[in-house]
Amino acid sequence: MVTKSQECVNFGKSVRGYREKRGMSQEELAAAASIHRTYIGGIERGERNPTLRMIYRLAKALHIEPFMLLSKPDRQSA
Amino acid sequence: MVTKSQECVNFGKSVRGYREKRGMSQEELAAAASIHRTYIGGIERGERNPTLRMIYRLAKALHIEPFMLLSKPDRQSA
Numbered sequence: 184m185v186t187k188s189q190e191c192v193n194f195g196k197s198v199r200g201y202r203e204k205r206g207m208s209q210e211e212l213a214a215a216a217s218i219h220r221t222y223i224g225g226i227e228r229g230e231r232n233p234t235l236r237m238i239y240r241l242a243k244a245l246h247i248e249p250f251m252l253l254s255k256p257d258r259q260s261a
Numbered sequence: 262m263v264t265k266s267q268e269c270v271n272f273g274k275s276v277r278g279y280r281e282k283r284g285m286s287q288e289e290l291a292a293a294a295s296i297h298r299t300y301i302g303g304i305e306r307g308e309r310n311p312t313l314r315m316i317y318r319l320a321k322a323l324h325i326e327p328f329m330l331l332s333k334p335d336r337q338s339a
Contacts, residue, residue: 190317190327232312238331239268249268253316253328 270307
């Protein structure tokens with residue numbers, strides 16, 4: 184299901200931003216989080232509404248704290 | 262389904278803590294977030310694995326930023 188809520192879009196941008204900062208490919212992040220690569224793509228496009236436990240798995244694979252994925256990049260850079 | 266993962270238990274404690282800090286009952290929080298009261302109970306007991314959008318709804322109803330529900334209360338108070 185494609186939700187594309189603003190919350191999911193912002194979350195996806197955060198995941199992509201931290202992934203690229205670490206120089207990881209979607210495949211590498213998927214493997215580190217034990218998630219299918221297409222799911223990572225859906226997350227980054229804001230099409231997925233991940234659960235709390237999924238947020239923790241992604242954060243762990245990115246070596247960051249889970250709350251960091253929910254902070255607003257627009258506000259931080261403004 | 263009762264998951265009771267540590268992530269969900271910590272999240273539930275955060276929700277309960279912020280709800281009590283605002284002097285809200287579970288019924289009041291449920292109404293403010295347009296969620297059934299029994300769902301709030303399940304969240305606070307750590308039995309639910311909420312989605313990102315649900316985390317945002319709860320945070321809005323509690324008048325806090327979503328990332329605040331994912332910070333670790335144990336670490337903050339230690």
